[in-house]
Amino acid sequence: MTETVLVEVSDHVAVVTLNRPDTANTLDLAMGRDLLAAALRCEADPAVRAVVLTGAGKAFCFGGDLRGMIAGGMPAEPYLKELTTHLHAAVARFMRMDAPVVVAVNGTAAGAGVGLVAMADLAILAEGAKISLAYTGVGLTPDGGTSFLLPRTVGAKRAMELILTNRALSAAEALDWGLVNQVVPDAEVFTRARELARKLAAGPRGAFGKAKRLHAAALGALETQMSLESESIAAQAAGAEGREGISAFLEKRKPQFPK
16 A cells, blocks of 8 residues: 655755645554654654655645545545544644644645645745645634644634635745745755755754744644644535535535535
């Protein structure tokens, strides 16, 4: 079986690659577990002084694998609780580890993929990529730390605009809103991210780690909010709106939510 998350360490930089390109790197249970394992490995290895997170193929991450969830026959509520438990633990580890995390957003980020962009210390976005939450479009609610991180990154009104309207942000808008640090040509995004990570790897890892944890503490109760996200998205997926939204998504039609 293909590993869903790859980790390669070179020159004190760990490259963590979401590796389900045939599904636009959507998150299933295996990837959730593997992403947490990757975060734990990076955190524990003193040789890792910076991390680059990216996606294989043309997309960065399209969020949760709804098609795989339905095809697997597992009820939505326990499936999403288990998936978000692993995903949220990984987010917390990346945010609090000593090594700075640079995300190379090589293509469109949607759903929980946006949370992976927002949780990174620095973000470099391909100019052809787009950012879209997409949750409420299928009758679900945010996860991946997005309900916590986005209001603190782009502001409350802009965060609610993304959550309620599901409109896609262009790369230029994502830069203007402060969601990413740089926008570069598509072919250069990984190279630029790795160059930045190598510079950071030469810096004071311990000081970086303490600064990251001070920043995280100033933000507030991240883990508490992510626990609420897990409960909310799981319950919503099991309800009438979530069932209709997911069915419509899989059937490629407009959802008819119950009035």
